[in-house]
Amino acid sequence: MLPSVTLVTRSLPGSSDFPVTAAMIAGTRHRVVVDTLIQPADMAPFAGATLVVYTHSDWDHCWGTAAFPGVPVIGHRVARERLTAPEAAEFLAQMRAKNPAAFAESQIIPPGLTFPHRLTIDAGGLTIDLHHLPGHTADSVVVHVPELGLLLAGDAVERPIPTLSEPGHIRQWAEELRRWSRAGVTHVVPGHGRPGGPELLAANAAYIDRLVEAAESGLAKGQSADEIAAELPLGALLPPGVVEQLPDYYREQHRLNIAQVVAELQAGR
Numbered sequence: 273m274l275p276s277v278t279l280v281t282r283s284l285p286g287s288s289d290f291p292v293t294a295a296m297i298a299g300t301r302h303r304v305v306v307d308t309l310i311q312p313a314d315m316a317p318f319a320g321a322t323l324v325v326y327t328h329s330d331w332d333h334c335w336g337t338a339a340f341p342g343v344p345v346i347g348h349r350v351a352r353e354r355l356t357a358p359e360a361a362e363f364l365a366q367m368r369a370k371n372p373a374a375f376a377e378s379q380i381i382p383p384g385l386t387f388p389h390r391l392t393i394d395a396g397g398l399t400i401d402l403h404h405l406p407g408h409t410a411d412s413v414v415v416h417v418p419e420l421g422l423l424l425a426g427d428a429v430e431r432p433i434p435t436l437s438e439p440g441h442i443r444q445w446a447e448e449l450r451r452w453s454r455a456g457v458t459h460v461v462p463g464h465g466r467p468g469g470p471e472l473l474a475a476n477a478a479y480i481d482r483l484v485e486a487a488e489s490g491l492a493k494g495q496s497a498d499e500i501a502a503e504l505p506l507g508a509l510l511p512p513g514v515v516e517q518l519p520d521y522y523r524e525q526h527r528l529n530i531a532q533v534v535a536e537l538q539a540g541r
């Protein structure tokens with residue numbers, strides 16, 4: 273069998289315009305699934321997987337793992353902490369109560385194999401390098417396949433803008449994205465949105481940089497997060513005409529992103 277990469281994209285339940293993507297990388301030794309999406313049925317195209325990798329522990333990336341009974345699951349050690357915490361099971365119960373059809377078969381399966389910085393898998397003819405890249409979440413990981421120039425970025429990269437879920441590593445995140453944009457990667461698959469090339473990495477880094485600059489200068493003038501956001505609308509950061517075509521989600525997320533940058537900068541003062 274020749275090495276291959278297969279992508280599966282699903283819409284999040286209840287939102288036809290918000291896709292999430294998982295992948296299977298097939299080498300001659302291992303068939304490695306990267307993220308398991310929302311429910312086991314999402315994983316039907318990946319039958320026969322021999323390893324599962326999580327890019328992070330958010331629900332839309334890891335609730336379909338029950339499709340692979342007995343298959344080892346690998347993730348960052350913080351992903352294991354988060355998925356074994358009582359809040360994870362409580363959140364699934366809440367989501368299932370709201371939408372039983374979408375989440376009846378979803379299960380939380382924490383990674384049994386964890387790592388702190390980097391882990392390399394020899395899939396047979398393909399190397400699968402997992403790199404911790406905190407930012408979107410503290411447990412975020414990107415998956416590099418050097419032979420293919422491929423980076424499966426999880427939610428470390430999104431099109432058109434990244435989601436800054438939590439403060440703590442935001443500036444480091446932009447630096448790492450810039451480093452990856454110069455690392456010879458030719459194909460970038462974001463967790464949400466259409467795949468592209470290294471320009472996606474550079475664009476997400478530039479977006480984060482603009483938010484950090486705006487937040488620094490706003491805080492120096494004594495502005496609140498809302499005042500900083502009012503002076504930096506999303507339309508000003510994207511090519512002309514793009515923002516009008518986006519779901520409302522991104523305008524709201526942009527405002528939340530600015531609040532997270534402000535929280536990170538204030539914590540560092």
Ligand SMILES: [Zn+2]
Binds near residue numbers: 292333464
């Ligand atoms: Zn996501």
